[in-house]
Amino acid sequence: MPKVLVVDDSLSVRKVVERALGTKRIDVLSAASGKEAIEQIGHEEPDLIVCDVIMPDMDGYQICDYVKTHPHLGGTPVLLISGIVNSTVLERAAAVRSDDVMRKPFTADELLTKIDTLLESSKPAAPAEPEAAPPAVEAVAFMPEPSPPVPAPPHESRAPLADLKTVLAKLAALPGVSLSVIVDRDGFLIESAGEMLLEAEVAGALASCLAESSEGIGRELGQGKFQGMILEYEAGLVILNGVDPTTMLAVVLRDAAALGKVRYYVKKALPELAGAL
Missing domain, CATH: 3.40.50.2300 (Response regulator)
Structure with a gap:
């Protein structure tokens, strides 16, 4: 390996x-x-x-x-x-x-x-094919039986990326949702699901910038850490929520009427996302 x-x-x-x-x-x-x-x-x-x-x-x-x-x-x-x-x-x-x-x-x-x-x-080149070996002599029957192979030790299992992707895909499949994205506080895209025509990297980076500036405002006003926000635009909404101290969820809605239902499922998904991370 x-x-x-x-x-x-x-x-x-x-x-x-x-x-x-x-x-x-x-x-x-x-x-x-x-x-x-x-x-x-x-x-x-x-x-x-x-x-x-x-x-x-x-x-x-x-x-x-x-x-x-x-x-x-x-x-x-x-x-x-x-x-x-x-x-x-x-x-x-x-x-x-x-x-x-x-x-x-x-x-x-x-x-x-x-x-x-x-x-x-970086793999070494395959060695040249060796010349055919002479036929084995019949005395081979007296050779000792080979030892059984030693089983390889089990390797440490890791949570597959699909776990995180699955949670995001469920959010992206909700009526009215275009895209769900997980980013870190530096705007680094961790995973996304939904309409890939949207620029997930750009959405994540902008969401991170907004969250960082909003957390600064909350800090100055003595309101504590950033938890979440809703951004309203002409063509829809963006919901931002902190997942853990280093990561954030952004959900893009094309239908404002779906906000209540989507917020409910987002709150349910936050612990799952934190666990998958």
């Missing part, structure tokens, strides 16, 4: 990657800092490293350079992730021999495609 190390100081990003890879037979390791990443790289020798460019102690370029100059691990693929991907980022990534650069936020499918490609490209 291949091992993938995820290096990011954002817990939400690490969760997104872990859940995306939880749908495949991949052992996911995580590190919240450069120092922790270096320790994991030395102890675990991962098959692939997904690393954020900006972190508090060591940046992703330094970690990539460490891997690529390592005497035994230099062939390990490194995928750098960054909120900004411009010529400067690409030049620095090339200088440390990063295998690829991916812009944040990204979807689970985009991440899986990148990881599958990098893991496949």
Whole structure:
């Protein structure tokens, strides 16, 4: 089973990657800092490293350079992730021999495609077909029977991404609802369901900005933490609710008449979403 190390100081990003890879037979390791990443790289020798460019102690370029100059691990693929991907980022990534650069936020499918490609490209070439062996002599009947195979130890099971997707899909299927989105407080899209013609990433990022500014207002007025809000527009409504301290739910309604029923189901879904996260 291949091992993938995820290096990011954002817990939400690490969760997104872990859940995306939880749908495949991949052992996911995580590190919240450069120092922790270096320790994991030395102890675990991962098959692939997904690393954020900006972190508090060591940046992703330094970690990539460490891997690529390592005497035994230099062939390990490194995928750098960054909120900004411009010529400067690409030049620095090339200088440390990063295998690829991916812009944040990204979807689970985009991440899986990148990881599958990098893991496949890092596999050693298949050995040449050996020459046919001579016929076995009949004395083979006296050979001892092979030992039975030792069963592999069970690996730790992870909650599949479908759990979160299923809850969001139920909300998106309600009459009058166009889209349901889970984002973190930085606007990073975790999962979405509904009419994909809508820009889920944009909806999530804007919802995050609104929630952050609204929480600031509540803090200044002594009203405590942000719980939720309803935004009214000419073509419909947007319901925002905090799921946990780091994530938020945005539900887009095209029919204002459905508000009461949708709010009821949203409140019921919040504990399920928190559990799925």
